Amino acid sequence: MSSSPVSHTMSESAKGWLLASPLALVLGAFLVLPIGMIFVVSFWQATEFSIEPAFSWENYEFLLTSPVTWKVFLATFKYAFLTWVFTLLIGFTVAYYLAFHIRSAASQTALFLLCTIPFLTSNIIRMISWIPFLGRNGIANQALISLGVIDQPLEWLLYSDFAVVLAFVHINTLFMITPIFNTMTRIDHRLIEAARDQGASGWQILWSVIVPLSKPGIMIGSIFVVTLVMGDFITVRFMSGSQSANVGRLISNDIGLLQYPSASATSVVLLITVLMMIGIVLRFVNIRKEL
Amino acid sequence: MRTPNDLELVHLTKRYGTTVAVNDINHVFAPSTYVCLLGPSGCGKSTTLRMIAGHETVSEGGIILNGTDISRLPPAARGTAMMFQSYALFPHLTVRDNVSFSLKMKGVDKATRAEKAMKLLDLVAMAHLAERMPAQLSGGQQQRVALARALITEPRVLLLDEPLSALDPFLRIRMRAELKKLQRETGITFIHVTHGQDEALALADEVVVMNNSVIEQAGTPREVWGSPRTEFVARFMGGHNVVTFGGQRVALRQDAVRIAAGGQPATVTASVTGIEYQGDRVAVTSRTELGEEVVALVPDAAFFAQPINPGETLGLAWDEGRVHRLEA
Numbered sequence A: 001m002s003s004s005p006v007s008h009t010m011s012e013s014a015k016g017w018l019l020a021s022p023l024a025l026v027l028g029a030f031l032v033l034p035i036g037m038i039f040v041v042s043f044w045q046a047t048e049f050s051i052e053p054a055f056s057w058e059n060y061e062f063l064l065t066s067p068v069t070w071k072v073f074l075a076t077f078k079y080a081f082l083t084w085v086f087t088l089l090i091g092f093t094v095a096y097y098l099a100f101h102i103r104s105a106a107s108q109t110a111l112f113l114l115c116t117i118p119f120l121t122s123n124i125i126r127m128i129s130w131i132p133f134l135g136r137n138g139i140a141n142q143a144l145i146s147l148g149v150i151d152q153p154l155e156w157l158l159y160s161d162f163a164v165v166l167a168f169v170h171i172n173t174l175f176m177i178t179p180i181f182n183t184m185t186r187i188d189h190r191l192i193e194a195a196r197d198q199g200a201s202g203w204q205i206l207w208s209v210i211v212p213l214s215k216p217g218i219m220i221g222s223i224f225v226v227t228l229v230m231g232d233f234i235t236v237r238f239m240s241g242s243q244s245a246n247v248g249r250l251i252s253n254d255i256g257l258l259q260y261p262s263a264s265a266t267s268v269v270l271l272i273t274v275l276m277m278i279g280i281v282l283r284f285v286n287i288r289k290e291l
Numbered sequence B: 001m002r003t004p005n006d007l008e009l010v011h012l013t014k015r016y017g018t019t020v021a022v023n024d025i026n027h028v029f030a031p032s033t034y035v036c037l038l039g040p041s042g043c044g045k046s047t048t049l050r051m052i053a054g055h056e057t058v059s060e061g062g063i064i065l066n067g068t069d070i071s072r073l074p075p076a077a078r079g080t081a082m083m084f085q086s087y088a089l090f091p092h093l094t095v096r097d098n099v100s101f102s103l104k105m106k107g108v109d110k111a112t113r114a115e116k117a118m119k120l121l122d123l124v125a126m127a128h129l130a131e132r133m134p135a136q137l138s139g140g141q142q143q144r145v146a147l148a149r150a151l152i153t154e155p156r157v158l159l160l161d162e163p164l165s166a167l168d169p170f171l172r173i174r175m176r177a178e179l180k181k182l183q184r185e186t187g188i189t190f191i192h193v194t195h196g197q198d199e200a201l202a203l204a205d206e207v208v209v210m211n212n213s214v215i216e217q218a219g220t221p222r223e224v225w226g227s228p229r230t231e232f233v234a235r236f237m238g239g240h241n242v243v244t245f246g247g248q249r250v251a252l253r254q255d256a257v258r259i260a261a262g263g264q265p266a267t268v269t270a271s272v273t274g275i276e277y278q279g280d281r282v283a284v285t286s287r288t289e290l291g292e293e294v295v296a297l298v299p300d301a302a303f304f305a306q307p308i309n310p311g312e313t314l315g316l317a318w319d320e321g322r323v324h325r326l327e328a
Helices: A005-009 A012-041 A058-065 A067-101 A105-120 A123-128 A130-134 A139-146 A161-185 A189-197 A202-231 A234-239 A247-256 A260-284 B045-053 B095-099 B101-106 B110-123 B139-151 B169-186 B197-203 B221-226 B231-237 B300-305
Strands: B007-016 B019-029 B034-038 B060-065 B080-083 B157-161 B189-194 B206-211 B214-219 B240-245 B248-253 B258-260 B268-277 B281-288 B293-299 B313-317 B323-325
Touching: A012 A260, A058 A260, A067 A105, A067 A161, A067 A202, A067 A247, A105 A161, A123 A130, A123 A161, A123 A234, A130 A139, A130 A161, A161 A202, A161 A234, A189 A202, A189 B080, A202 A247, A202 A260, A202 B101, A234 A247, A247 A260, B007 B045, B019 B045, B019 B060, B019 B206, B019 B214, B034 B045, B034 B169, B034 B197, B045 B080, B045 B157, B045 B189, B080 B139, B095 B101, B095 B110, B095 B139, B101 B110, B110 B139, B139 B169, B169 B189, B169 B197, B189 B197, B197 B221, B197 B231, B206 B221, B206 B231, B214 B221, B214 B231, B221 B231, B231 B240, B231 B248, B240 B293, B258 B293, B268 B293, B281 B300, B281 B313, B293 B300
Parallel strands: B034 B189, B034 B206, B080 B157, B157 B189
Antiparallel strands: B007 B019, B007 B060, B206 B214, B240 B248, B248 B323, B258 B313, B268 B281, B268 B313, B281 B293
């Protein structure tokens, strides 16, 4: 063999490290380091005009004792929960329809791609496009009035929790559809025949066979949706007309005021909260096995 | 002999658009028999089975079980149960929950369910693995669980779709003996779809050979193998030469063909094209003057007493009585 002698003498473990190093470097430089930085800064002190390196629990103390924080975290959980419920219902139904009622693989793919079309424009554009629709004199209100369903414009359509959740659901449902559809297409159709052979009704097949076997997809989709909603700040700002807040907005406001240490502390608390939620989800399903 | 418990197919037809998968077949399956539906892939045997099970709609005709037409009933109301190819066990349920699935769907209480499932698992010698998940079982064990799951519904007819094809050859032979034993013990009619003629011969009380969407021949294994009605059956069942003899197509058992040693009268002469050692015997393939291939199975001792090599010319002889005339 004429290839370099190094590759022959290099041990397997050294090769392994070498192969893993590009990804490790990228993750280290762009994920671990910034998070470590945020963690460090969260203990620093800030005044109106300066940021001082320190080791102080002040930021956390202020954060965890402030009733505003608790209210905002609660609001964030509420958005995450409501969005999760609706995206799950819609996502499961759409995925079920695609996986079990569309016979040909070609039309399955075509319809699935149709679901992704909204993603051709940016999140923010899609959010803002709700405003003329839901506004006081928007299409929705005008249509309802002209149909005679209501005689006063509905005030809660825009700049409300309803609008926030609606936008969240609109933006995030695909993240639920995709993993559920993916696990559903892997369900052997003979299992459904076997269930029917055993006397299961349509609903029984759904509950006893399809839902349990779609669980990995449901869990992965739930992680996507919950983490996206927990970390969002722009949707809440636009759709609530700055009347509601979530943790993301808390952080963004602090950054706007150059209160980096306080923003960092809030970020660390949010990160720990989300990691705990994912940890709980992972206890219920072995995702690695399913990928 | 007809009894009220027969399963009967009446002008049964299945069409997919313009293609006919099953073409107007009529057959009566006697109760408590082991029937093998045999044929090459695409012959309509699986479609027939799936129509009996209710997983395929019937285009025309009827399926009569126990005096009633079941062809429009849902699968679970027919008195049939199906064992699927590769078993289709529910991967998220334990062995016991798989077996008791149908009882759970019926709303039977948990204790009764568990008790009955264990009884069935006992029958297939799987009770000790009741808590396992299907993925933790071997192919043969999965098959036993699938059997128990099908039998718990107390069917009159058990439909088995290529039940042995997922197993390795040794296990296949062991499991087919178990299937046969189970059929004898339960007294249920088994209808077993297979493309392996050895499997059908070994298991069946009745073999139904299908080809091109119709039943080509039905009868006991001995009848079908020993007296093939058509050239297709003779070739598909194996062990036969199909040759033209006296202007007619005939089937001639390969073990009935002798090699005429020098001096003995020969029926035809042929040149040897291949020699295949099979252990207890040797298959000598040769081509006759008409260009037809004839295989002679020669006992190994006789062959090695007078070995033959490819390329040689030899005389082949057989008793007139062993020639079986084919209808088509």
